[in-house]
Amino acid sequence: RTPFVREARAAASEVRFDGWGGVVSEAFREYAFDPYTEKTGVKVVDGTFGGGDEYLSRVKASQPGGYNIAHLSGVFDYARYAGLGLASELNEDNIPNLKYVIPKLVDVFRPITGGKISCVPYDYGTTGLAFNRKHISEDEMKEKGAKILLDETYKGKIAGWSDWRTRIWYASLQTGQDPNNATDMDAIWEAIRTHRDLSLKYWTSGAELMSLLAEEEIYVTEGWSGRIYALQEQGHDIGYMDPPNGFGWQECLFVLKGSPMPECEELLNFMLAPETSIAVAEGQNYPPALDPQKVDLGKKIPTLPAFDPTGTLAGLTFADPEYWNGHEAEWSKEFGRIQKGY
Amino acid sequence: MGWSLIRFWTFLVYIFMFLPVAVVVLLSFNASEFGAFPMSGLSFRWFVELARNEAILRAFQTSMILGALTALISTTIGVLASLALIRYKVPGQNLISTILIAPILVPEVVLAVALLLFLNALSINKSFALLLAGHVIFTLPFVILVVQARLVSIRRDVEEAAMSLGASPIQTFFSITLPLLLPAVLAGGLFAFTISFDDITGTLFWKPGGVETVPTQIFAMLRNSISPEINALGTVMIALTVGLPLLGLAIARRMSANSGG
Amino acid sequence: MSTVKLTDIEKRFGDYVAVHRMSLEMPEGGFVTLLGPSGCGKTTTLRMIAGLLDPTAGEIQIDGKRVNDVPIHKRNLGLVFQNYALFPHKTVADNIAFGLKYRGVGKSETAQKVKDALELVQLPHVAERYPRELSGGQQQRIALARSIVIEPDVLLLDEPLSALDANLREDMRVELKRIQERIGVTTVFVTHDQSEALAMSDQIVVMSAGRVEQMGAPQDVYNTPGSEFVARFLGASNIVEARCTARDETSIVLEAPDLGRIVIPADRGPQVNGTGPVKLVLRAEKLALSEDKPSDGVISHSARVETVDYQGQAARYFIRLGELQLQAINMIDTHPHGEGSEVSASFRPSDCTVLPA
Amino acid sequence: MSTVKLTDIEKRFGDYVAVHRMSLEMPEGGFVTLLGPSGCGKTTTLRMIAGLLDPTAGEIQIDGKRVNDVPIHKRNLGLVFQNYALFPHKTVADNIAFGLKYRGVGKSETAQKVKDALELVQLPHVAERYPRELSGGQQQRIALARSIVIEPDVLLLDEPLSALDANLREDMRVELKRIQERIGVTTVFVTHDQSEALAMSDQIVVMSAGRVEQMGAPQDVYNTPGSEFVARFLGASNIVEARCTARDETSIVLEAPDLGRIVIPADRGPQVNGTGPVKLVLRAEKLALSEDKPSDGVISHSARVETVDYQGQAARYFIRLGELQLQAINMIDTHPHGEGSEVSASFRPSDCTVLPA
Amino acid sequence: MGVEAREARQPWILLSPALVAITLLLFVPLGFILVYSFWLRTATGADVAGFHLDNWAEALTDRFYRDILLNTLKIAAITTVVCAVAGYPAAYFIARSNRNKGFLLLLLMLPFWVSYIIRTMSWINILGVSGALNSLLLWMGLIDEPLAMLYNEATVILGLVHFLMPFMILNVFVSVDGIDQNLESAANSLGATRVQTFISVTLPLSLPGLAAGGLLCFVLAAGTYITPLVLGGPRDAMFANLVFEAIITQLNWPLGSALSLMLLAVLGALVLVYNHFLGMAQLMKGMG
Numbered sequence A: 001r002t003p004f005v006r007e008a009r010a011a012a013s014e015v016r017f018d019g020w021g022g023v024v025s026e027a028f029r030e031y032a033f034d035p036y037t038e039k040t041g042v043k044v045v046d047g048t049f050g051g052g053d054e055y056l057s058r059v060k061a062s063q064p065g066g067y068n069i070a071h072l073s074g075v076f077d078y079a080r081y082a083g084l085g086l087a088s089e090l091n092e093d094n095i096p097n098l099k100y101v102i103p104k105l106v107d108v109f110r111p112i113t114g115g116k117i118s119c120v121p122y123d124y125g126t127t128g129l130a131f132n133r134k135h136i137s138e139d140e141m142k143e144k145g146a147k148i149l150l151d152e153t154y155k156g157k158i159a160g161w162s163d164w165r166t167r168i169w170y171a172s173l174q175t176g177q178d179p180n181n182a183t184d185m186d187a188i189w190e191a192i193r194t195h196r197d198l199s200l201k202y203w204t205s206g207a208e209l210m211s212l213l214a215e216e217e218i219y220v221t222e223g224w225s226g227r228i229y230a231l232q233e234q235g236h237d238i239g240y241m242d243p244p245n246g247f248g249w250q251e252c253l254f255v256l257k258g259s260p261m262p263e264c265e266e267l268l269n270f271m272l273a274p275e276t277s278i279a280v281a282e283g284q285n286y287p288p289a290l291d292p293q294k295v296d297l298g299k300k301i302p303t304l305p306a307f308d309p310t311g312t313l314a315g316l317t318f319a320d321p322e323y324w325n326g327h328e329a330e331w332s333k334e335f336g337r338i339q340k341g342y
Numbered sequence B: 001m002g003w004s005l006i007r008f009w010t011f012l013v014y015i016f017m018f019l020p021v022a023v024v025v026l027l028s029f030n031a032s033e034f035g036a037f038p039m040s041g042l043s044f045r046w047f048v049e050l051a052r053n054e055a056i057l058r059a060f061q062t063s064m065i066l067g068a069l070t071a072l073i074s075t076t077i078g079v080l081a082s083l084a085l086i087r088y089k090v091p092g093q094n095l096i097s098t099i100l101i102a103p104i105l106v107p108e109v110v111l112a113v114a115l116l117l118f119l120n121a122l123s124i125n126k127s128f129a130l131l132l133a134g135h136v137i138f139t140l141p142f143v144i145l146v147v148q149a150r151l152v153s154i155r156r157d158v159e160e161a162a163m164s165l166g167a168s169p170i171q172t173f174f175s176i177t178l179p180l181l182l183p184a185v186l187a188g189g190l191f192a193f194t195i196s197f198d199d200i201t202g203t204l205f206w207k208p209g210g211v212e213t214v215p216t217q218i219f220a221m222l223r224n225s226i227s228p229e230i231n232a233l234g235t236v237m238i239a240l241t242v243g244l245p246l247l248g249l250a251i252a253r254r255m256s257a258n259s260g261g
Numbered sequence C, D: 001m002s003t004v005k006l007t008d009i010e011k012r013f014g015d016y017v018a019v020h021r022m023s024l025e026m027p028e029g030g031f032v033t034l035l036g037p038s039g040c041g042k043t044t045t046l047r048m049i050a051g052l053l054d055p056t057a058g059e060i061q062i063d064g065k066r067v068n069d070v071p072i073h074k075r076n077l078g079l080v081f082q083n084y085a086l087f088p089h090k091t092v093a094d095n096i097a098f099g100l101k102y103r104g105v106g107k108s109e110t111a112q113k114v115k116d117a118l119e120l121v122q123l124p125h126v127a128e129r130y131p132r133e134l135s136g137g138q139q140q141r142i143a144l145a146r147s148i149v150i151e152p153d154v155l156l157l158d159e160p161l162s163a164l165d166a167n168l169r170e171d172m173r174v175e176l177k178r179i180q181e182r183i184g185v186t187t188v189f190v191t192h193d194q195s196e197a198l199a200m201s202d203q204i205v206v207m208s209a210g211r212v213e214q215m216g217a218p219q220d221v222y223n224t225p226g227s228e229f230v231a232r233f234l235g236a237s238n239i240v241e242a243r244c245t246a247r248d249e250t251s252i253v254l255e256a257p258d259l260g261r262i263v264i265p266a267d268r269g270p271q272v273n274g275t276g277p278v279k280l281v282l283r284a285e286k287l288a289l290s291e292d293k294p295s296d297g298v299i300s301h302s303a304r305v306e307t308v309d310y311q312g313q314a315a316r317y318f319i320r321l322g323e324l325q326l327q328a329i330n331m332i333d334t335h336p337h338g339e340g341s342e343v344s345a346s347f348r349p350s351d352c353t354v355l356p357a
Numbered sequence E: 001m002g003v004e005a006r007e008a009r010q011p012w013i014l015l016s017p018a019l020v021a022i023t024l025l026l027f028v029p030l031g032f033i034l035v036y037s038f039w040l041r042t043a044t045g046a047d048v049a050g051f052h053l054d055n056w057a058e059a060l061t062d063r064f065y066r067d068i069l070l071n072t073l074k075i076a077a078i079t080t081v082v083c084a085v086a087g088y089p090a091a092y093f094i095a096r097s098n099r100n101k102g103f104l105l106l107l108l109m110l111p112f113w114v115s116y117i118i119r120t121m122s123w124i125n126i127l128g129v130s131g132a133l134n135s136l137l138l139w140m141g142l143i144d145e146p147l148a149m150l151y152n153e154a155t156v157i158l159g160l161v162h163f164l165m166p167f168m169i170l171n172v173f174v175s176v177d178g179i180d181q182n183l184e185s186a187a188n189s190l191g192a193t194r195v196q197t198f199i200s201v202t203l204p205l206s207l208p209g210l211a212a213g214g215l216l217c218f219v220l221a222a223g224t225y226i227t228p229l230v231l232g233g234p235r236d237a238m239f240a241n242l243v244f245e246a247i248i249t250q251l252n253w254p255l256g257s258a259l260s261l262m263l264l265a266v267l268g269a270l271v272l273v274y275n276h277f278l279g280m281a282q283l284m285k286g287m288g
Ligand SMILES: Nc1ncnc2c1ncn2[C@@H]1O[C@H](COP(=O)(O)OP(=O)(O)OP(=O)(O)O)[C@@H](O)[C@H]1O
Pocket: C013, C016, C018, C036, C037, C038, C039, C040, C041, C042, C043, C044, C045, C192
C-alpha cells in the first residue's frame, strides 16, 4: 500500500456526508454538523451531488470508506446499494432519535438487508401532478387524473421528468395498471411514447421543473411536491394534485460499508434530532420522517403537500423495491431508447 | 459585400455572444426569483444574500484557487512542451502534437470515470491533488495551442545572443525567453483558468469531500432551485472579468510593446 | 584577442555536406571575412566557431586550445547577428550589461563599462531607451557594444549590416571597422556582399558550396581571382573563352574571338600550364570606353553601346564587340555615352587574368 | 499607355499629413521614380494613384480622365509589390492568368498570353510551379509578368527589388528596365535606393517628408542637387559652410574655411542671390586625390588620408584637410592610397554646386 | 558532450512532464476503459470481468446507436457550418480592423467566464414563452401569441454555436490576420472586385484556419451532453448523452466504455484525416 492511502478506519477523525446542496446543506451544517463536531470533535466533511445516479457512479469508482453517509432517494436506491454490496449494518441502539421516526418508513428497509438497516429514513414526498391553474381547472384535473398528460389539447404544453421509474409509474396509471405490478408492458411503452410526442421537454432537475412552470412554458407535468409548494409560496398560480395511486417516496440517510460506524451513528442521531429535521424539511419543503404523533412539527410542515398528520402514511403508495430493481437494467435502457424517439 | 455590412454582421455576432451574459446580469437585479421579463422590480437583494452565503463564497474561493493552480501548473507544463516542439527538432513531432491535443478529443465523462478507475486500481484516494491533475490534463491542450502560436514569433537568435554573452541555457530561459513569452503565458494561463473555473463534469467526479466549486455548487442546487445569488455572483464575476482583463490587457500591451512586436 | 584555427572541419546535415573539410587560420587581431553566395556554408562555419553547431569532424581551436566541447556560454565570444537580436524587454544599458552579469563584474564597474561601450559606439545618450526606440543602425551599434563590452576573445559577425538600408550600410561599415581596429579584437565577419568584404577585411575567404574557393588580402583576391567563380562573384567581370597558343617564362599568348591576339604577363595566369583552351577574365572597370582612339600600350576595338546603367559617379555599359557582349564600368564626367553610340573599348593586357578553362 | 497627372494631391492620416499638396505629371511611356527616405510618403503617393487610398484633396488623372472615384479594379493598372504578393495557392500560370479572367479573355488566348508573358520575363519553363518553388528573383519576374499581361495603362512598382540580394538586384534592375522599354508602358517606380533610381529612371522625383524636393532627369538631379537634402541623399557629398563674398552674371565668389577663395560659374548656384553664408556642395567622386601636384584649372590642397574604404574598382577615402573632414571616391588602378599618406586633393570649381545656407 | 547532443536530449526533458501527465492521466486510464468494454454488467449493477464481445456487438450492430451517432455528427456538422458562416465575417472584421483587435478578441472570451450551465439556461429567459424575445415581439405587435421557440434541435444547435463560436473566430482570425493584404490589393488591381477577390484569394488562403476552427468546433460539439439536456426537446439526444446515461444512469460501465471508445474512434479518425491534409500545426497556429 502506498503512503497516499488513507485507511477508512483510521479516518474516524472525520465523517464524510454527501447530500443536496443549497438550503439543505446549509440547514445540515447549522443544525447538525457544527453541533456534532463541537460535541465529538469529529469533523464532518460535506459534499454535494446533482443526482443520485451520478453519486452512485462516484461511489462505485471509489475506495470503500471514501464516502460515508449520503442523503439518498428512498427504497430502490437502498436496494441498489445493497445489491452492489455497499450496505453497512447500523446499531440502532446508538441512534436513540430513531424512535421518533414513522415506523412504516423504517420497516420497508428491513427485508432488503435481512432485518437490519443501513440507513435511517429522513423525509418523504410525492411526485404528483402539477398544473397551471390559469389554463387547466381543478375539475378537469380531477376528471382526467394521470391521463391529462396524454391529452392532445395540451400538446407542446406538457412535460415530464426524464426518470424512467416515474415515467413507467405514470404510464401504469394511465393504462389502468397497478404501478407496482404492471402486466402489460407494451401498453406502458406505448403510453410513454404518446406522452413523449406530446411533451415539450423532459426536465431533469427541480430548477428546470420550476422554471418551466413559472414561465408558463408548460401547463402540466408531474412534479415533486416540495418544488411545487415552493412555487406556490412564491405566488405562482400552480396547482398540485396526487392522483389515485400517486407516486410516494421517501429519502434516507444511508451509511456506506467501510465507514466508521460509531461516529456515523452518532451523526445520524444528530441529524434526526427534531430541530434539524424540521429545519431541513422547511428548507426543501418535504415533510420530515418524524412521526407527528410523537413530535411537534411546528406550523409550516403540516401545510406541506404529502404531509400525513396521522403518521401512518396510509394514503401514499410507495414503490416496491423488489419489483422496480428487478427490472431496472432492462427498463431504464428501454426508456432511454423511447425517450430518444425509438 | 461592403465593409459596413461586415461590421454590422460582426456587431450582430457580438450581440448574440453577449445575450446570455446580459440576461445573467439583468436577473441578478431582479426582485423575484423567477420570470425575468418583464422584471418585477429592481433590487440588490441577491447581492446582499450572496455576501451572506458562505457556501457560495467558499465555493468561489475554491474555484479561484483551483483555477489559479490549474493555470499555473498547466501553463508551466505547457510552456515546456511548447518550447520542445517549437524550439527543437523532435522526431515524430506531428504525433506528439496529436497526443498533446488528445484530452480534448475524449468525452469528459469518459475521462472522468477512467481516471477514477485508474486511481481506484492504484488504491489512491481522491484528493484535491487529483482534482487538480484532472483539470491540468484537459486544460493542457488549450495552453499548448496558445503558447505555441506565440513561441514561433520569438526569435531564436535572441537566445543565442544571450548564451554567447555567457548565460547558461537555464539562465537564458529565465532572463530572456520567459519574459518575452509572458503575454502568451498570461493568455494561456487565462485560458486554463477559465476552462477550469467553468468545468462541471470532471469536477463532479474528482472533487474530494468538502470541496465544492462554483459549478458543482450550482449543479447541486439544480434539484431544488438555482438561487439568483448565482446570477449575482455571475454579475460580480463579469464586472471582475471585464475589469481584470482590461487591466491585464493594458499590462500585456505594455509587455508586447516591450518585446518589440 | 586570440587566434582562431579551424582544422579540417566538416559539417553534415544528414546526407547533405554544408561545409567540406575546411582549414583556416585567423591571425590575432585580424579581420577575416567569409564571403560567398547564399547557402555556401558561411553561417554554418560561423556557428561552429561560436559553438552553436557541432562540427561533424575536425577541430576548432581558439588561442591554441581545442574548444569543440566547450559550450557557447563558456567560449567568451562576441556574437552579432543580422537582426541585431537585442533583448527587446531590456533597456540599452541592460542589454549591454547583460554579459557582464555572468562575469561577476561589480555594479559600479559595470556602469562604467557600459558607459565606455556606449561612447565607443558613439551613442552615449541612449542608455535608458528600449531597443525599439532606436533606428536600425543604432540597434546594430548597440548589438556591437553588447558583444564587445565583455572583451571577447573573438568577435563573430553574421551579416550584421544586411538589414540596413544602402546609405546607413555604408556608414556602419566604416564605423564597425573603426571600432574593430580600435579594440583590436580578432574578428570573423560573414557577408554575401562583396563590396562590404572588400572594404573591411584584412583577409577574405571566398566560399562556394561549402568549400573555400580562394583566400587572401582583398586586393589580391579582387585583382587576381583564382577561379571563374571568384571572378564573377567579386564585382562585374567579363569572361571570354580563349585559346592559349603559346607561353613562356614571361608571357602567355592568347587568341580570343573578336579580340584577336593578346599577350599577357605570365604572372597573370599562374594556374595556366601549356597551351589549349583558357578563360580570359577582364574586370568591367578595366575596360575603358572612349569616343576617341586611345593611347598606346592598350588593346582597343570599336564597339557599340547597347544599354547604359547610370550610377551617378559611374555608369555601367553593356556593349557589343563583334559577337561578344561585354560590360564596362567607367567613371563619368557629366554625361555617360549614349545608348547606340559607337565607342572604342580598350584595356591593358596586364589588367587581364587568365584562368584554366 | 497613358499619362498620369497628379494635381495638388494631399493625404492625411488623422492629423498627420503624409503627402503635402503634390503636383506631378508623368509623361506617356516614361519611367518616373519616386525616391526618398523611409516614411517620406512614396508608398502613400503610389497607393493613391493605384486607388488603394483616397487622396484627402486634389485630383488624379490618368490619360486625362479624373479617376479619383474609379475603384481600383477598374483602373487597369499593373501593380508590383516589394514582397511580390503572388497568390501562394495558385500556380505561376494561374497567377499570370488571374487578371485576364476578369477581362473576359478566352481560354486559348489566355494560354497564349501567359506563354508570351513568361517568355518576356525569360521564365518559360516555370508555368506549372507554385510561387514558393521559385527563387526571389524569379518570383519578382512573375509578379511583373502578372501585372503586365493585362496590358495596363500604367505600371506601378513599389520597391520591387529591395527584397532581393545585391547581385540579383543589379541583374533584375537591367531586366526590369529592358521589359519596360520593350512594352513602353508608363511606369511609376518607388525606391529609397538612389543607385536604383539613377540607373533606371527617365525622371526622378526626390521626396522628403511628404513633399517633392526636386524633380528632373537623373543626371540633372545628381549633378545639380537643388537642396542639401538631395545632395546628401544622392550619393556621397561633401557639404562645406562657406560665405559668398561677391557674385555677378557669370560667377560666384566664395570664401570657405581651409579651402580659401573659390570662383564658381554662376549657373552652379542658381538659387543663391546676393552675398552671405552659403553651402558648398562637392560630390565625393569629384574630389580627386593624387600623390603629385595636379594640373592647372583645379583647386588643390594637401590633405591626409584617414580611412580607406576599399571598394574593388574604387576606394572611398576619408581625408582631413585642415579642420575639414572630406570624403573622396576615386577609381583606383591597383592599390589605393594608404591610410596616413599625404595626398593632394583637387577639384574643379565647375563641379561644385552652391546652395543657400 | 556537444551542443547538438544536448539539443537532441533537451526536448525530451522539456516534453516529459506533459507526456508523462497525459500518459498517466489519460492514456493509461483509457486502457482501463478499453478493458472495461469487454466486461459485462449484471442485473445488480456489479460488473463481471472477462472477455465478452457483447457490448461491442451491441454498440456496433444496434441501429439505435448508429442513428444517434449519425445524428450527433449531423448536429456537430451543422453547428460547425453555422459557426463558420456566422463567425467568418466577424473574424475577418477583427483581423482587418486596425485598432482594438486585442480588445475585440478579449470581449469574445467574456461569455466563457459565466458558468456554462447558467449561460446555457439563460437562453430560456431569452427564447422562452415569457422570454425577452417573445416579450419584445409582442410589445412591437409583430405577434399576438408568444412563439414556442425552445426545446428543439435548433435550440441545441444555437446553444452549441454560442459555446463554440469563439473557437471558430479565433482560428479564422489568426489565419486571415496572416494573409498579406497586398495579395488582396494585387487581385484588386488585376481587375477583381472585392467579392471576386474574396472568393479567389482571401477565402482559399484562410482555409487552413477555417479547417482548424471547424475541427475544434466539430470535436467539441460531438462531445457535449449538457446542451442537449438543457436546450433539447425529448428526442434531441446526442451520443455523449448515451455515454453519460450508460455510465451514470444505468451504471453500465462496460457498455458505456464501448460507446465512448466508439465516439473516440470516430473523432480520432476525423483528426487523422485532418492531420493528413492540413496538419496539427495549423490547429496550433489557430489558437494564438
Ligand atoms: N539545420 C540545418 N539542417 C539542414 N541543412 C542546413 C541546416 N542549416 C543549414 N543547412 C544547409 O546548409 C547550407 C549552408 O547553410 P548556411 O546557413 O551556412 O549558408 P550561408 O552561407 O550562411 O547562406 P546565407 O547567405 O543565405 O545566410 C545550406 O544549403 C542550408 O540549406
